[in-house]
Amino acid sequence: MVGNHTVESMLKAMQNTLNAHQLKRLKGVLSANLAVETNTVEDNENKNLLNSFLTAKELEGCSERTLKYYESTLAHYIRETSAPLTQVDTEQLRAYLTDYQDTHVVGKVTIDNIRRILATFFSWLEDEDYIVKSPARKIRRVKAPVRVKEIISDEDMERLRDGCETIRDLAMIDLLSSTGMRVGELVKLNRTSINMGERECIVQGKGNKERKAYFDARAKLHLEEYLRERNDDNPALFVGLCGNHARISICSVENRLRSLGKKLQLPRVHPHKFRRTMATNAINRGMPVEQVQKLLGHVKIETTMEYALVSQSNVKASHRRYLG
Incomplete structure (x- = not known):
């Protein structure tokens, strides 16, 4: 994966050919383009992991409805996160859940459903050796008030x-x-x-x-x-x-x-x-x-x-x- 080290190596190789103003412009162009390339690679990796997870769950016998729920929930998380899935930590997951609850004005049951899906996904990443340990392990179940549910008389x-x-x-x-x-x-x-x-x-x-x-x-x-x-x-x-x-x-x-x-x-x-x-x-x-x-x-x-x-x-x- 490309990064700052690559940019600095290119600038060093050109320092005897370009003046300071030209080097500065080159640095800006390289940084912008390489950042786009890096983000594209990370986006593709995240999407590939999601597709592999959905395929695995389909083979396990999950219903089409469950698979769609998994896909929509995880796709939203992937769009909102800036980190590669293999580098996500517990604090990032907690921050996402807190922000989701604040911006979408949803109840604790919905947040716990999202937490459960994230936990299932990251546990799968751990089982498949994409990550060492699931960052969702330390996030406890969100307790919701027990309500008396209606039945049909x-x-x-x-x-x-x-x-x-x-x-x-x-x-x-x-x-x-x-x-x-x-x-x-x-x-x-x-x-x-x-x-x-x-x-x-x-x-x-x-x-x-x-x-x-x-x-x-x-x-x-x-x-x-x-x-x-x-x-x-x-x-x-x-x-x-x-x-x-x-x-x-x-x-x-x-x-x-x-x-x-x-x-x-x-x-x-x-x-x-x-x-x-x-x-x-x-x-x-x-x-x-x-x-x-x-x-x-x-x-x-x-x-x-x-x-x-x-x-x-x-x-x-x-x-x-x-x-x-």
Whole structure:
């Protein structure tokens, strides 16, 4: 890599040929051009490292959505940092996170998500021997206040069902609410994934891990009715309502539920709310957390335990039973 030593060597070689004024002008031209060249090399190296990281994560089975989140977060960091990725230190990372929070006015959860992605990236650089030690190791998790997250009440769930204008949407809502599957898992389902007799389906979860999910009788009836109405040969379980009946996308499901919620004047209707509602109801009705973990496809039981904080109705009932 070029630098000050190279510039000084060139000037020394020309000092007997050029006068002081000419040497000064030459120094300015060399410094400017070599700095641009150096920055270009560093930018290319940073981009190559990012692309290698994304390729590695794709091979590990990360979803397209996760990869895009990684790419946008890390690309923003690379644009904002002046140091090569292999020379970043802990203080630079802390300064970036602090500045991001101040300039973007975001909450602690968002900052911790960025910290987590940076930590994953620099740990990968360490594992691949690009750096000796990750500068993100010393940056602790950003603690955010634990908020009581909303679920869909039984009454609102019935309003959503009654508000569906198509049997497809009704089948989607029933499947989301009874299985608790992720929206990314829902859109990957094929007709062959469904076993109507056993009321179960094979779901492809995170990291391409398969698991069984179970649905209730109402979901079965509406799925059967929806599939009877289909006149296309697309293997996807859920497809668009018009055009070439292509497999439905995550955005389409999210937009459909959001529009339905707005029409019915219900607060923040989105796919993950059905998952949280299913898990909360299971825990409140006494299902062992280990079984809820298996149903949801969580790797760590701590993730499942977060759902136990959603509702305090079971705590209130226990208090009245044992202490009231």
